[in-house]
Amino acid sequence: MTVSVSLLATAVVLCAVGGILMLTRPLTRILLGVVIAGNGINLLVLSSTGSAGAAPLLYGVPLRRVTDPLPQAIALTALVITLATTAFLLAMAYRSHQLTGTDEVHDDLEDRRIVLRTEVRGEWAELREEYRAEPGRTPDERTRYREERHRLRARLRADRALQARGRDANGDLWHDVLGADPEDYPGGATTPGATGTHGQDPDRGAAG
Amino acid sequence: MNALVPLPVLLPLCATGLSLAFGTRLARFQRIISVAVLTAVLGLSVTLMIASDREGPLSVHLGDFAPPLGITLVADRLSGLMLTVSSAVTLAVLVYSLGQGMADRDKETPVAVFHPAYLILVAGVSCTFLAGDLVNLYVGFEIMLVASFVLLTLGGTGPRIRAGSTYVIISLLSSMLFLTAIAMTYAATGTANFAQLAVRLPDLPIGVQTLIQAMLLTVFAIKAAVFPLAAWLPDSYPTAPAPVTAVFAGLLTKVGIYCMLRTETLLFPGNRLGDLLMAAALASMVVGILGAVAQTDLKRLLSFTLISHIGYMVFGIGLATRDAYGGAIFYVAHHITVQTTLFLVAGLMERRGGTNELTRLGGLARSAPLLAVLFFVPAMNLAGIPPLSGFIGKLGLMRAGVADGGVWAWILVTGATVTSLLTLYVMAKVWNLAFWRAEPPDLAAFGTVLESADETEDDTDLGPDRIPGTGDEGVTGAPGPAGQVVAATLHGQSVTTTTRPPRAMTAATAGAVAFGLAFTVLAGPLAAYTDRSAAELIARTPYVEEVLGR
Numbered sequence: 001m002t003v004s005v006s007l008l009a010t011a012v013v014l015c016a017v018g019g020i021l022m023l024t025r026p027l028t029r030i031l032l033g034v035v036i037a038g039n040g041i042n043l044l045v046l047s048s049t050g051s052a053g054a055a056p057l058l059y060g061v062p063l064r065r066v067t068d069p070l071p072q073a074i075a076l077t078a079l080v081i082t083l084a085t086t087a088f089l090l091a092m093a094y095r096s097h098q099l100t101g102t103d104e105v106h107d108d109l110e111d112r113r114i115v116l117r118t119e120v121r122g123e124w125a126e127l128r129e130e131y132r133a134e135p136g137r138t139p140d141e142r143t144r145y146r147e148e149r150h151r152l153r154a155r156l157r158a159d160r161a162l163q164a165r166g167r168d169a170n171g172d173l174w175h176d177v178l179g180a181d182p183e184d185y186p187g188g189a190t191t192p193g194a195t196g197t198h199g200q201d202p203d204r205g206a207a208g
Numbered sequence: 209m210n211a212l213v214p215l216p217v218l219l220p221l222c223a224t225g226l227s228l229a230f231g232t233r234l235a236r237f238q239r240i241i242s243v244a245v246l247t248a249v250l251g252l253s254v255t256l257m258i259a260s261d262r263e264g265p266l267s268v269h270l271g272d273f274a275p276p277l278g279i280t281l282v283a284d285r286l287s288g289l290m291l292t293v294s295s296a297v298t299l300a301v302l303v304y305s306l307g308q309g310m311a312d313r314d315k316e317t318p319v320a321v322f323h324p325a326y327l328i329l330v331a332g333v334s335c336t337f338l339a340g341d342l343v344n345l346y347v348g349f350e351i352m353l354v355a356s357f358v359l360l361t362l363g364g365t366g367p368r369i370r371a372g373s374t375y376v377i378i379s380l381l382s383s384m385l386f387l388t389a390i391a392m393t394y395a396a397t398g399t400a401n402f403a404q405l406a407v408r409l410p411d412l413p414i415g416v417q418t419l420i421q422a423m424l425l426t427v428f429a430i431k432a433a434v435f436p437l438a439a440w441l442p443d444s445y446p447t448a449p450a451p452v453t454a455v456f457a458g459l460l461t462k463v464g465i466y467c468m469l470r471t472e473t474l475l476f477p478g479n480r481l482g483d484l485l486m487a488a489a490l491a492s493m494v495v496g497i498l499g500a501v502a503q504t505d506l507k508r509l510l511s512f513t514l515i516s517h518i519g520y521m522v523f524g525i526g527l528a529t530r531d532a533y534g535g536a537i538f539y540v541a542h543h544i545t546v547q548t549t550l551f552l553v554a555g556l557m558e559r560r561g562g563t564n565e566l567t568r569l570g571g572l573a574r575s576a577p578l579l580a581v582l583f584f585v586p587a588m589n590l591a592g593i594p595p596l597s598g599f600i601g602k603l604g605l606m607r608a609g610v611a612d613g614g615v616w617a618w619i620l621v622t623g624a625t626v627t628s629l630l631t632l633y634v635m636a637k638v639w640n641l642a643f644w645r646a647e648p649p650d651l652a653a654f655g656t657v658l659e660s661a662d663e664t665e666d667d668t669d670l671g672p673d674r675i676p677g678t679g680d681e682g683v684t685g686a687p688g689p690a691g692q693v694v695a696a697t698l699h700g701q702s703v704t705t706t707t708r709p710p711r712a713m714t715a716a717t718a719g720a721v722a723f724g725l726a727f728t729v730l731a732g733p734l735a736a737y738t739d740r741s742a743a744e745l746i747a748r749t750p751y752v753e754e755v756l757g758r
Contacts, residue, residue: 003395022381027373030377034377034380034384037384041384041391042387044388045387045391045394047391047395048391048392048394048395068398070276070277070394071394074343074390074391074394074400077343077346077347078346078387081350081383084354085354085357085376088376089376089380092361095364095369096369096370096373099366099369105373105374106370108439108443110442110443
């Protein structure tokens with residue numbers, strides 16, 4: 001079996017480009033990556049035909065010299081499937097943009113928890129060191145220290161509560177689907193820190 | 209009899225069309241059609257299982273095209289058993305979701321999507337179990353995946369979109385790998401048909417064979433959530449509605465295990481990558497169960513036990529003796545049922561206590577004794593307490609490991625024992641926290657819309673995961689009449705505790721528990737059946753002869 005080098009080279013380049021795009025955060029880029037890499041892999045499937053021959057028709061063509069039709073059928077199937085998943089990913093990216101103002105893929109919950117924990121632990125240790133280093137402790141300082149500690153604990157608790165709530169309950173669906181356009185959310189919330197606006201929108205509760 | 213083989217795929221697909229055509233107007237018709245079709249599929253599956261057991265594998269070449277051109281569907285003992293267990297489980301989950309949907313306010317909710325997507329999922333799962341060639345297996349995977357995308361992001365709420373995006377991307381990536389593997393196989397052998405591959409693959413150079421095997425194993429390991437490739441699972445499954453999580457956890461990962469069993473026995477006999485599989489199995493078991501130990505959310509905890517118990521099945525595949533395959537097949541059937549049941553119970557507990565957070569649950573053994581029984585039986589079954597089927601499955605696998613006697617086998621037997629004990633610890637923890645201890649004082653009263661229980665002002669700075677609608681003034685903390693059901697988890701709305709979950713939900717869960725117990729009662733015949741199917745897998749000739757003709 002002979003394989004066209006240009007076909008293979010194109011497939012490799014497409015897969016590499018798609019792979020790099022898939023490593024990024026925004027869903028739209030990942031989508032582009034999926035489409036490009038998908039095309040590359042389809043070329044790979046096509047290249048398993050070997051050297052090209054006549055069109056694979058049933059009559060009027062000597063059977064020995066036709067192109068193998070099966071990889072073409074496989075590639076067609078894969079193309080259709082890619083089309084469908086592309087549509088779904090687009091819808092999901094739009095929905096994500098509607099909800100959070102970005103279409104970025106977020107961190108795993110467990111990862112977030114671990115990061116938060118190490119952060120809080122670090123701050124805690126620093127605080128304790130600072131506190132112990134000082135020889136004389138005024139009641140004022142002691143209260144401040146206690147407050148700081150409470151603040152750290154509250155952060156952990158708040159995160160846990162947020163997660164629990166996220167699982168328990170989620171707003172009113174139809175208002176989200178029908179009534180929510182990006183301008184409904186004040187501030188637009190384009191960066192990860194600047195969110196938390198939706199919940200405070202006063203007319204949402206009334207409509208729901 | 210052979211004409212029956214395509215029906216488990218065809219019936220749900222046709223029903224999907226009907227469901228979509230009439231579903232928006234006649235919600236009742238939609239429900240009837242789903243239940244009727246799934247019952248029919250269950251009947252068909254049992255017929256196929258019995259027929260293939262008596263007469264050997266059944267096969268159909270669709271359109272009468274001989275392989276490699278046509279699509280081949282094959283039902284042998286393994287496929288028959290998998291089909292039967294999966295259709296029984298999907299039927300139970302469907303009844304459960306009907307009970308949930310009927311109790312919920314579903315006048316305006318997009319329930320029209322749920323039934324068609326669910327039927328397509330069933331069609332996809334049946335298609336993978338019956339596929340007789342790699343391409344059809346790929347198509348079955350994709351049918352299943354697209355349906356699962358829709359079900360996982362049902363309602364399009366924030367957390368589901370967040371969790372869904374990980375799942376979708378991972379799935380797409382594994383599909384691409386699968387397609388690459390198919391291209392390589394086709395280029396090397398000129399066919400994608402399993403039976404022809406079984407004949408032609410041994411002629412290839414050893415390196416090419418191993419490459420194809422490794423590629424396919426990677427794809428199926430992603431599907432089955434074997435350890436290094438399992439990180440997507442605990443984050444994506446728990447956010448879905450309870451019935452969806454149940455069916456995903458029970459079935460979708462086992463589809464990966466089925467594919468591993470099929471390809472490892474039929475295409476790559478001789479177990480070249482056995483040690484690798486066993487290492488992965490050990491890692492899955494230990495890491496999975498340690499992850500479960502660390503969790504306090506019931507659904508996440510169960511997702512981690514799922515990963516851990518996938519390790520048992522991979523252990524059986526890695527050992528590759530007749531006893532080990534038999535044990536693995538038994539364990540797959542047992543685990544599909546028990547894991548689905550546990551997730552269904554988790555859904556009921558959420559109904560009852562308003563949350564899945566174990567630290568906020570309590571006192572359920574007194575306030576909901578039936579629920580306690582429904583949890584206790586599958587939990588002990590999962591942990592492997594004799595005489596339940598979990599014990600029998602584990603015993604079978606460990607005996608196969610001891611009989612093998614290799615170093616890896618002994619390590620795995622030890623690991624499996626430790627994992628089993630840790631599973632018991634985890635299940636005891638859930639039991640103690642949610643059922644046995646006294647009710648915590650802040651347990652939500654019945655009829656309260658939850659989500660107001662915690663401080664709201666602190667978490668505005670917690671980044672992009674802020675869930676929309678949770679600070680809703682109009683809904684927060686508004687108590688409803690006791691016993692009123694405002695919950696609509698199926699559609700992503702808020703959960704309200706109820707004193708009494710809908711009968712259909714409890715009945716479906718009880719049915720699933722009973723089905724799990726049936727494995728214990730019928731353990732003898734079932735073990736004999738799995739042993740016969742393992743023998744058939746190892747012999748390979750019945751399958752090949754049936755497809756290619758004698």
